[in-house]
Amino acid sequence: MPIDINELRDYKGGDPAKWREYQAARFKPAHWVDEVIAKDEEWRMKTKALDEMRTNVNRLQKDVIAPKKKAKEPCEEEVQQMKAMQEEIKALSKELPEIAAERDSLLNRLGNAVDPEVPVSQSEEEDNLVINLYPEPLEAENGGEKPQLPCPLGVLRYKLPETKPLTHDDLLWRVDGYEPVRGQNVAGHRAYFLKNAGVLLNQALINYGIAFLSQRGYDVLQPPYMMNKDVMASLAQLEDFDEQLYKVSGKTDEPEGGGSSSEKYLIATSEQPICAYHKGDWISESTLPLRYAGISTCFRKEAGSSGKDIRGIFRVHQFEKIEQFCLTVDDFEESQKEQKRMLTAAEEFYQSLEIPYRVVCLVSGELNDAAVKKYDLEGWFPGQNAYRELVSCSNCTDYQARGVGTRCGIKKTSKDGDSLKDRASYVHMLNSTLCATGRGICCILENNQTEDGVRVPKVLQPFMGGIEFLPFKRGPMELTKGEKGKKENKK
Secondary structure, three states: OOOOHHHHOHHHOOOHHHHHHHHHHOOOOOHHHHHHHHHHHHHHHHHHHHHHHHHHHHHHHHHHHHHHHHOOOOOHHHHHHHHHHHHHHHHHHHHHHHHHHHHHHHHOOOOOOOOOOOOOOOOHHHHOEEEEEEOOOOOOOOOOOOOOOOEEOOOOOOOOOOOOOOOHHHHHHHOOOEEHHHHHHHHOOOOOEEOOHHHHHHHHHHHHHHHHHHOOOOEEEOOOOEEEHHHHHOOOOHHHHHHOOOEEOOOOOOOOOOHHHHOEEEOOOOHHHHHOOOOOOEEOHHHOOEEEEEEEEEEOOOOOOOOOOOOOOOOOOEEEEEEEEEEEOOOHHHHHHHHHHHHHHHHHHHHHOOOOEEEEEOOHHHOOOOOOEEEEEEEEEOOOOEEEEEEEEEEOOOHHHHHHOOEEOOOEOOOOOOHHHOEOOEOEEEEEEEEEHHHHHHHHHHHOEOOOEEEOOHHHHHHHOOOOEEEOOOOOOOOOHHHHHHHHHHO
16 A cells, blocks of 8 residues: 655656655655665666667568568568567566566555654654643643643643542453453453443443444444455555454365465454455545444454553453544545544544543654554543543545555646646545444443442443443452462562
C-alpha cells in the first residue's frame, strides 16, 4: 500500500523535498526518497531504451529487410542485426519488471504524509497534544482557570478525576464475570472465559454500539474473520505479520491451484477486511461518503507486549470490537472533516457511558505508515489512577485505497493544464474504534464501582434486560504463585 510514485516525480508535478520532510518527521531516513527516485529513473531510462529498440527493429524490418526480400536482394547481415537487437529486447524486457519490483519495494518503505497538526516528536508522554478533556476540569494549577487546549501532555496541569480502590480484574472477578485460570488451562496465556455479568456487559456494548452507529447512518457489517494472505499483505505492514497476526494453516476445501489464496490470517480488526470490501471498485463520487460499522471478533498475538497488563481482559488475544470505517472523496480537506466527525461520534459514545476521558493527537513517531494523523481517546481508569487508550481514530487518505485499488471519480487534473501531471483519484479511507468491548468493560467497572458492586450505565440497561446493578458475588481473587512470590520479595 504505497504512496503515489508520481508524488516523487518532479516532471509529474511531484515534490520530493516535501516527502523527504514527511519521512524525517516520521523518523525514517529522508534519503529513502532519493533511493526510490534513483531506481525510478533507472526504470524510466531503460523503458525509454526498450521503446527505442523496438522502434529500430520495426524500422529495420519495414524499411530495409522487407524491401530487400521483395527485390530478392541479399539481407543476411540485416537479419542477423535484427536478431541481435531482438535478443537485447528480450533481455531488457526481462530486466524491467525486476527493476520495477525493486523500486516498488523501496517505495513501500515510505510512510504517508504528516498532517500539520501532528507534533513532530518521538515522546508520547511529553509531546502528545491534548485537544480535549471530559468532563472539562474547572480547577487547575494555573490559578483555578481552565487548562488552555490544545496543550502538550508534558506541560498540561489540571486536577485529575477521582481515584477508586479496585482495578477491573478484581471487579470482574467479584461480580462473577470471568474465569481467567480456567481460560488459561484451555487456551494458554491471556485466555479467559467470560461468564454471567461479563457476557451480559460484552453483548450489551456490542448491541448498544450497533444501535448507536445505526442511528447515525452507518451500514452495519460483520466481516469474515479470516483473510487471504495476498489481500492482507496489501493492507498490513510487514511487522504486523510477526507481532499481531495469527496464521491459519492446514488442509481445507480450497480448490486445486489456490496458491497464496489458500494461506489465511485471522483479522486483528474489522478495519482490515472492510478496507478490502470495495477492492477493485470504482466508486461514484456522488455516493460518498460511505460509512460502515464493523462488528467482529479480533485476534492479536501481542508479541511485543510481553509482561504488560497480565491480569484481567484489557490486553488479550481475542476480543470483540465495534469499528467505524469511512470512505470519502479524494480531497484532504474532506477527509480531515470526516476524521473530526468520527472522533466526535466516539466522544459522544463515551459521554453517554459517563466515562471521563482525554483526547490526544499522537506524535509523528507513533504514526503507522498509513496514517497522516491519529487521535487517541484515552478513558480514565480510577482503579489504576491512569488514562488508557480506548479509541484510535486515523485518517489514512488514499494510502490503503491504493493497496486495494479502490478508485473514485475521474482523474485529478493539473492546475496548470499540463496533462502529464494528471493523477488517478483514489478514495480516502478512515478508521476509528468505537468500542473494544473488553477495554470498555474494564473502564465501566472501575468508574462505576461501589462498596458492594458495580452500577450499570443507564444506556446499557435496556440491553441487559433492565439490570441496574451487579452485586459482588465472591471475594477477591487469590494471588497466583508468581504474584505471591513477588509480594514476599517486596517484604
